[in-house]
Amino acid sequence: MPNDPIRLNRRHLLLGAALSATGAHASDDLTGGDPLGSMQWPTLRKQYLGQAPMRFAPEVVVRGPTFADDAMNVPLQVDARALAGTGGGVERIQVVVDRNPVREVLTYEPLRALPVLAFRIRMEQASPVRAMVKTRDGQWHVGSTWVQAAGGGCTVPGATRADGSWSRTLNQVQARVFPNAIEGSRRLRLRVMHPMDTGLVAGVPAFYIEQLQLDDAAGQPWLRLALHEPVSENPLLTLELPREAAGTWLLHGRDNNGNRIRAEVQA
Numbered sequence: 001m002p003n004d005p006i007r008l009n010r011r012h013l014l015l016g017a018a019l020s021a022t023g024a025h026a027s028d029d030l031t032g033g034d035p036l037g038s039m040q041w042p043t044l045r046k047q048y049l050g051q052a053p054m055r056f057a058p059e060v061v062v063r064g065p066t067f068a069d070d071a072m073n074v075p076l077q078v079d080a081r082a083l084a085g086t087g088g089g090v091e092r093i094q095v096v097v098d099r100n101p102v103r104e105v106l107t108y109e110p111l112r113a114l115p116v117l118a119f120r121i122r123m124e125q126a127s128p129v130r131a132m133v134k135t136r137d138g139q140w141h142v143g144s145t146w147v148q149a150a151g152g153g154c155t156v157p158g159a160t161r162a163d164g165s166w167s168r169t170l171n172q173v174q175a176r177v178f179p180n181a182i183e184g185s186r187r188l189r190l191r192v193m194h195p196m197d198t199g200l201v202a203g204v205p206a207f208y209i210e211q212l213q214l215d216d217a218a219g220q221p222w223l224r225l226a227l228h229e230p231v232s233e234n235p236l237l238t239l240e241l242p243r244e245a246a247g248t249w250l251l252h253g254r255d256n257n258g259n260r261i262r263a264e265v266q267a
Contacts, residue, residue: 034056035056036144036146038128040098040128041128044103044130048104049140052139053138053139053140054139054141054142055139055140055141055142056142056143056144057133057141059082059086060079060083060131060133060141060142060143061077061080061082061143062076062077062078062129062131062143062144062145063076063078063079063145065147066148068147068150071123071124071150071151071152071153072122072153072158072232073120073122074120074121074122074123074147074232076095076118076119076120076121077116077117077118078095078116078117078118079115079116080093080115080116080131080141080143081114081115083115083133083135083141084115086135086139087136087138089115089135089136090110090115090134090135090136091109091135091136092107092108092109092110093107093108093110093131093132093134094107094108094132094134095107095108095121095129095130095131095132096129096130096132097121097123097128097129097130098129098130099124099125099126099127100122100123100125100154100230101124101154101155102154102200102228102229102230104228104230105228105231106119106226106228106231107225108223109224109225111221111222111224112220112221112222112223112242112245113214113223113239113240113242114185114239114240114241114242116239117237117238117239117240119232119235119236119237120231120232120235120236121230121231122230123147123153124149124151124154124155125149126147126148126151127146127147128144128147129145129146129147130142130143131143131144154229154230155198155200156201157197158197158232160193160234161195161204161233166193166194170193170194170259171192171194171255171259172192173190173191173193173261173263174190174191175188175189175191176188176189176190177189177265177266179243180240183240184243185240185242185243186240186242186243186245186246186267187238188214188237188239188240188241188265189236189237189238190237190265191237192234192235192237192261193234194208194234194255195207195233195234196209196227196231196232196235198230200229206229207255207256208227208228208231208255208256209256209261210226210227210253210254210255210256211226211254212225212227212252212261213225213251213252213253214249214250214251214265215250215252216249217247222249223239225237241267245267248267249264249265249266249267250262250264251263251264
């Protein structure tokens with residue numbers, strides 16, 4: 001019977017299932033299998049990872065707020081310690097925001113430090129936030145989280161830029177090292193005073209810290225950071241050093257205008 005309602009309903013169900021499956025495959029093709037379904041991910045992968053092998057890795061934990069009350073100061077933590085024994089250990093951590101006008105946030109080389117750090121960033125709109133972790137065998141391990149943000153964090157001047165006080169404190173460093181009993185490490189918390197201008201505010205060019213490095217008393221580097229415009233004003237960074245780390249350290253670096261950063265850190 002051509003108009004049998006039971007047969008027609010079954011046909012519609014089968015057709016719907018087929019279309020759903022096709023849609024799922026099409027979505028995977030468009031997003032490169034991204035678990036957050038971001039259309040920007042394939043471009044990001046090509047730009048930062050090229051053809052290098054990668055996997056979406058639950059071992060790379062990215063923590064951020066469900067909703068960012070202040071889009072100019074969004075707290076994040078990236079923890080890749082679960083990869084410490086994988087592929088020769090962690091070589092570097094690269095953080096990007098899919099939908100920011102400046103996507104690249106920072107690159108962290110732990111060297112002798114632990115592959116975990118916390119910091120604050122600017123976000124222009126709701127977006128996936130990624131930590132792309134490269135182990136020494138050349139494999140990339142990608143962790144992600146989704147952060148809702150009210151928007152505009154990249155296109156508004158910071159407080160010290162607005163009131164003109166930034167020039168009086170430029171590149172001053174505040175640092176403290178203290179035991180982290182829970183993690184069995186030594187925690188380094190440091191703040192470098194800097195406006196971290198994104199270059200997206202009319203009449204204010206990009207002006208930000210480019211490099212930071214921590215050396216021990218023998219001149220051996222323990223960690224390196226390359227920062228970019230989306231890092232929040234007066235960057236506050238929390239890093240973890242091995243328990244045995246002690247002595248006098250030298251933090252040094254520069255901003256993109258060539259201004260030097262230099263401070264002793266007592267551990």
